Amino acid sequence: MGVSKVQFGVFAVVVVMYTAMLLPTSARAQSPAPAPAPAASDGTSIDQGIAYVLMLIALILTYLIH
Template sequence: MAVPRISLGFFAIIAIICTIISPVAQAQSTAPAPAPTSDGAAVDQGIAYILMLVALVLTYLIH
């Protein structure tokens, strides 16, 4: 069961063309991500959670 050379050459050429074209088809430039901004609200909220946890532990230990 021999495969004709013309079909092997045809598929080789198609494979080369697809290899060359596929990166070009997917070359989309995405917008850069915005820079992270912090106004200190997250830090304040973290400190508040820690203080509430300390108050809870102290209340548990005192009673």
């Protein structure tokens, strides 16, 4: 009974080593590309903020007039 456990352990080690040899090293070494650095503000977020404020003012004025 002890021999079968040893044989199974050796078999498992051989299978793991064989699988590791079959995998290409470049596939294991590749990592995903890093995310790009955040760009400096190009003004679109500022324009969008101004548009939201103007729309809020228009909504409040419309509510007060009616």
